[in-house]
Amino acid sequence: MTHSSHPLVRFYLKVGLIRQILWGLIFGIILAAVSKDTALAMSLIGGLFINALKSVAPVLVLILVIASISNHQHGKQANMRPLITLYFAGMMLAALLATIASFLFPSQISFGDTLNNLEFTPPSGIAAVLKTLLEKMIDNPINALINANYIGLIIWGAGIGLALRHASQSTKTMMNDLSYAISFIVRVIIRFAPLGVFGLVASTLAETGFGELLKYAHLLVVLVSCMLFVALVINPLLAYLVMHKNPYPLVFTSLKESAIPAFFTRSSAANIPVNMEICKKYKMDEDTYSVAVPLGAAINMSGAAVTITVLTLATVNSMPASAGIHVDIYSAVLLCIVTSVCACGASGIAGGSLLLIPVACSMFGIPNEISAKVIGIGIAIGVIQDSVETALNSSSDVVYIGAVSSAAQKKQNNTTKN
Structure with missing residues (x-):
C-alpha cells in the first residue's frame, strides 16, 4: 500500500501545513478543557516531537554551514559589498530592537516539569560568557555533536567548509546533496508538527492552566510588532542612508509585491522568482539583483x-x-551579534530560524532540553510568526537591492555628467 493509495495519507498531505498546525492548536486547547488527564497523557506525543527536533538540529547546523561555505562562488563580491553591509546592519538592528522590546515587554514561557532535575551553569558576566564561547569553539566535533554544542559545530562547519572550497566540484556537490538530505529529514519531522503541537499544547495547558495562552499571545504580539517596526522604520532608514531620497515608495512596493506572496509560501527560497521579477519590472541593476536575490534569500534574515x-x-x-x-x-x-550570525544560517525551510535558537540559548548556559522545547513552542505560534518573518525577510531583499541599484544609478549619472 503506497502513500498515494491511502485516503487518510492523501488527505493529510493535501491539507496545508499551516492549517494542520492550527487544527492541532485548537484540538489541543479543546482536549485540555474537556479532559485534563487525557491531555496530560498527550505529553508523550509532544515529547517525541521535541526529541526528534533535538536530535536532528545539531546535524542540520553542521551540514548546512559546511555546504553553504564550501559551495560559495567567487565573483562580483565587490558589487555585493554594500548589500552585504545592509544585510548585516539590518539583522543587527533587528536583533537590537528585539532585545530592547524584550526588556520593555518581557515575555515568559512555562516549561512545566522540564525544569526539574536540570543543572544550570549560568555565566556570571560578560567575561564568563566569552570564556564559555571560546571553550565551546574548540570543542571536539564529535563531542559537540553529542552534546549539541552549536557554537563548536558552527566553527567546525566553517573550518571544514573553507577547506572544501578548494575541493573538487564532485565533493562540493556531495556536500550540497547531504545538506539537501538533512533538510529533507527536517521537513519530514516538521510534517508531524501538527501532532507535536497538539500534544504540547494539550499537556502544557492541562499542567499550567489556560493562562499559558495569554503568554503565547503576548510573545506573538512582541514578535510581530518588532517585525513590523523593522519593515516600516529600520528598512526605510537604511535605504534612505544609501539612496538619499524618500524610500517609502520602494518599501510599500516591496511589501505589496514581495511580502504578500512570501507570507503565504513561508519560504524565502520559494520567493526568489517573485523577487527576480520585481527587480526586473522596476529596472533595477541586473548584474546586482541576479546575484543578490539568491544571496539575500540565503543570508538576509532580519525576521x-x-x-x-x-x-x-x-x-x-x-x-x-x-x-x-x-x-x-x-x-x-x-x-545581538550571535543572533545575526545565526540568522544568516537559518535554513530555507519553514520555521528554519527556530532550529537555531539553541545556539543563542547556549550563551546563557540553558540546557538543550529547554531550548528544544522552545522550538516546539515557536512552531505552535509559527502559524502567524513564521509567515510574518518570511514576509519581512523577502521584502527586505527588494528594499536593499532597490536602494543599492538607485545609488549606483545616481553615481553613474553624476559620472556621465562630469
Whole structure:
C-alpha cells in the first residue's frame, strides 16, 4: 500500500501545513478543557516531537554551514559589498530592537516539569560568557555533536567548509546533496508538527492552566510588532542612508509585491522568482539583483534575528531565580551579534530560524532540553510568526537591492555628467 493509495495519507498531505498546525492548536486547547488527564497523557506525543527536533538540529547546523561555505562562488563580491553591509546592519538592528522590546515587554514561557532535575551553569558576566564561547569553539566535533554544542559545530562547519572550497566540484556537490538530505529529514519531522503541537499544547495547558495562552499571545504580539517596526522604520532608514531620497515608495512596493506572496509560501527560497521579477519590472541593476536575490534569500534574515532574540530572552526570563541567569548590557550586545550570525544560517525551510535558537540559548548556559522545547513552542505560534518573518525577510531583499541599484544609478549619472 503506497502513500498515494491511502485516503487518510492523501488527505493529510493535501491539507496545508499551516492549517494542520492550527487544527492541532485548537484540538489541543479543546482536549485540555474537556479532559485534563487525557491531555496530560498527550505529553508523550509532544515529547517525541521535541526529541526528534533535538536530535536532528545539531546535524542540520553542521551540514548546512559546511555546504553553504564550501559551495560559495567567487565573483562580483565587490558589487555585493554594500548589500552585504545592509544585510548585516539590518539583522543587527533587528536583533537590537528585539532585545530592547524584550526588556520593555518581557515575555515568559512555562516549561512545566522540564525544569526539574536540570543543572544550570549560568555565566556570571560578560567575561564568563566569552570564556564559555571560546571553550565551546574548540570543542571536539564529535563531542559537540553529542552534546549539541552549536557554537563548536558552527566553527567546525566553517573550518571544514573553507577547506572544501578548494575541493573538487564532485565533493562540493556531495556536500550540497547531504545538506539537501538533512533538510529533507527536517521537513519530514516538521510534517508531524501538527501532532507535536497538539500534544504540547494539550499537556502544557492541562499542567499550567489556560493562562499559558495569554503568554503565547503576548510573545506573538512582541514578535510581530518588532517585525513590523523593522519593515516600516529600520528598512526605510537604511535605504534612505544609501539612496538619499524618500524610500517609502520602494518599501510599500516591496511589501505589496514581495511580502504578500512570501507570507503565504513561508519560504524565502520559494520567493526568489517573485523577487527576480520585481527587480526586473522596476529596472533595477541586473548584474546586482541576479546575484543578490539568491544571496539575500540565503543570508538576509532580519525576521529570523527578531525570532531568535525574542524567544531566547523569553527563555531566559522564564528560568527560575535559582538558576541565576541574568542578562547585562554587554551580554545583550553579544547576543545581538550571535543572533545575526545565526540568522544568516537559518535554513530555507519553514520555521528554519527556530532550529537555531539553541545556539543563542547556549550563551546563557540553558540546557538543550529547554531550548528544544522552545522550538516546539515557536512552531505552535509559527502559524502567524513564521509567515510574518518570511514576509519581512523577502521584502527586505527588494528594499536593499532597490536602494543599492538607485545609488549606483545616481553615481553613474553624476559620472556621465562630469
